Amino acid sequence: MRLKSFRGGAHPATMKELSEGKPIVVHRAVGEMVFPLSQHIGKPAVPVVKRGDPVLAGQMIARADGFVSANVISSCSGKVKAIESRMTSAGVIAQCIVIDNDGKYTLAPGIGEISDYTTLTNDQIVEKVKAAGVVGLGGAGFPTHIKLAPPHPEEIDYIIANGAECEPYITCDDRLMQEQPQWIVGGIRILLQMFPASRAVIAIEDNKPAAIASMERAIAGESRMEVMRLKTKYPQGSERNLVHAVTRRKMAPGDLPSDLGCVACNVTTLAAVYRAVCLNEPLMEKGFTVTGDAVAEPGNFLVKIGTSFAELLEAAGGFKTEPKKVIIGGPMMGIAATDLNVPIAKIYNALICLTEDPVEKADAQMTHCIRCGRCARACPVGLVPQMMNFYAERKDYDRYVKLHGLDCIGCGTCAFVCPAKRPLTQLFKMTKGVILREQAAEKAKAQREKEAAKV
Secondary structure (H helix, E strand, C coil): CCCCCCCCCCCCCCHHHCCCCCCEEECCCCEEEECCCCCCCCCCCCCCCCCCCCCCEEEEEEEECCCCCCCCEEEEEEEEEEEEEEEECCCEEEEEEEEEECCCCCCCCCCCCCCCCHHHHHHHEEEEEHCCCCCCCCCCCCCCEEEEEEEEHHHHCCCEEECCEEEEECCCHHHHHHCCCHHHHHHHHHHHHCCCCCCCEEEEEEECCCHHHHHHHCCEEEECEEEEECCEEEEECCCHHHHHHHHHCHHHHHHHHHHHHEEEHHHHHHHHHHHHHHCCCCCEEEEEEEECCCCCCCCCEEEEECCCHHHHHHHHCCCCCCCCCEEEEECCEEEEECCEEEECCCCEEEEEEEECCCHHHHHCCCCCCCCCHHHHCCEEECHHHHHHHHHHHCCHHHHHHCCCCCCCCCCHHHHHHCCCCCHHHHHHHHHHHHHHHHHHHHHHHHHHHHHHHCC
16 A cells, blocks of 8 residues: 655654654653743743742643633643743743742642543633643644634544654654553544544554554544544644645645634643543643753653753663763754753754764765755755755845745755755754744834824
8 A cells, every 4th residue: 555645855864763662651840940931932921920929730820812722731730939030941031930839749639630621612622621731742732622712613624633743753653652642532523522423543654553543542433533544654743744645635825724624633632631521620631752862861751841851861871871962852843952051842852872973974075066956856845945045145135035035944954954064954044034023013113103003
């Protein structure tokens, strides 16, 4: 049988053997816990606690502010130490709630109470997911309650459970599918009730045979669910590529999966939906992989959100040798870490510590573009990176935009396949940031002028 896939992409070494055989270990943080107010796409949450307030595990400590925003939940019990600016895992200073963790993890009232989702309306389910602070846990961070309330729910005919986990090294989703498939299936059942015209596809790359077997056992007898094996190729888990691989429908720039009749959620997100709706457990913890050839004991963890990277690294035995590169997230789309005394947020699922720095190595080999076209053939979005690079370097942003440069998903495939070792992805991310800031400034200026004209 031919495996499902998409046009373009690359085949980096998976490096999953370091941690794929390691069961998930529950880690209870002992140090102070730090909760950034922005762990999601959209506006930062607004604190609902103040310095000195006692808090319980599962208690909301910051409320969603606006339509695209998400609640922040304390994952520990203790006392609010401060609400202040702290360095975050994204490498920026942001407002955070700091809690002195008492180590007791006393739960807020009602946490863990069983609910029957079949008695709930769609609006009630969406509200429970929103209250729980669930966001896309595959890295996107889009508030899940918005995804579960598309404009035309009757047109949704696909529920896609994203179990691709295509980034090298990371294995926490693989382990979740092996160890807690019932959580994922529970989340899928909830969505199938919400969208009665739909069927569910659990999409998993074929380099995860144990996860595939586990999910197939878990859905035995489920007439509206199937497991689909995908070709192991990066970035198979990208939402646009995943929707195309599963349905053969093509997402145009600006489209959402719901525009094509799909709701796509990471398997970890679906597990969080199940726990929020059926177990009344808000988002307090998530799967996380600590790995790399510089780590003493690579493994997978169930870690409390707000735990410091440094503390979790120690739980993995610390460094066996001094790393040259430490990455938060995957090696293709992650960010380089300069300080591990920062909190694990909802959107991150890995810490990778390497004895060699691939960027440093590529920089030493970099030459001028040789116009081979490999980047264009590999781009999963169908862009022309070599031309984008030409105009981005010259800061010709108008032509960059005309090349659909803003549609770049920052997957890193072009830089990976480039024989000239051009830092394409880094340049495109910076260029996109500059253009979006300029557009926002122009929009704000136009709004001010419009308001001034009314006076």
